[in-house]
Amino acid sequence: MYYNRTRAAEINAPIIVLEAALTMSSCLLLTCLLSAIAATGYGLSCIDCTSLSGTVCNGSSMVCPSGDYSCLLSYTVTSIGGMEISKLYIRQCAQNNLCSKTGSISLPNGKIKAGTTCCTSDDCLPPKPTLPPDSSEKNGRSCKACFAPNSKTCDTELFTDCVGNEMMCITQVSTTTGDVTSTTTVQGCSTKEMCQPARQMWNLNKMKVHLENTCLNNGVYVQPNLMLAAIALWLFWKSSC
Structure with a gap:
């Protein structure tokens, strides 16, 4: 057994x-x-909505693509002639390199100020972004400045003086697709934060806006005394001809 x-x-x-x-x-x-x-x-889910009323929007939830994404809240204020003409809030999935930015762009008789914040839990609401303070102090630089709707180029000899921390010259081409298709080009002074990343994509309800930023970090730096010397040399050359 x-x-x-x-x-x-x-x-x-x-x-x-x-x-x-x-x-x-x-x-x-x-x-x-x-x-x-x-x-x-x-994937992370985030609220996707747009508001032009000056208040934070609320909308439907969407799942973000795989990768380094966060829930983003963007706040942009556009002014012309010192008057605010729009206050835009955007909530959407966004790559992390769009988070925590604050900057401004100066255009002919206009100003764009923007800020972004992010959070990383499903359908979370990021804190309200802060905008850069207004500044009228010229920093010694100037940039070509223009606003060209329905154009991918902006040929101008108009210059605007840069103020505050706007040490870059920016050319920004925005292409809108969806119910309305259009392209607008602007040039002006910019803070470094508005230049990066060079390519961006924003959701505006049923439309998408693709931004392409090209920036120069030297601008046109001319001291007033050098400007006077240049004018004097030009007048001397003209009188000698």
Whole structure:
């Protein structure tokens, strides 16, 4: 009897080992499948909406693409002649390089100020962005300045004086697609934050706005005394001809 039990144990041992191996393999396979599903099937969800009323909007939830994304809140104020003409709030999924920015662009008789904040939980509301303070102090630089609707270029000889921290000359081309298709080009003075990233994409309800920023960090830096010297040399050259 003892022999039979021992023999039976020896016969069943490989079967038990095989069953354990199969069970372990199944668990590993299930774990891998669940990991793959989690990696490909889950993404951060964020509210997607736009408001021109000057108040933070609320809208439907959308799942962000995979990668380095956060829920973004953008606040942009546009002024012409010192009067605010629009206050735009945007909530959407955005790549992390759009987060935590505050900057401004000066245009002919106009100003654009913007700020962004982010958060990283599903459908979260980021804190209200802050805008850069107004400044009228010229920093010694000037940039070509223009506003050209329905154009991808902006040929101008008009210059605007840069103020505050606006040490860059920016050319910004915005292309809107969707219900309305249009392209607008602006040039002016800009803070560094408004130049990066060079390519951006924003959702405006049923429309998408693609921004392309090209910036120069030297601008046109001319001291007043050098400007006077240049004018004097030009007048001397004209009188000699």
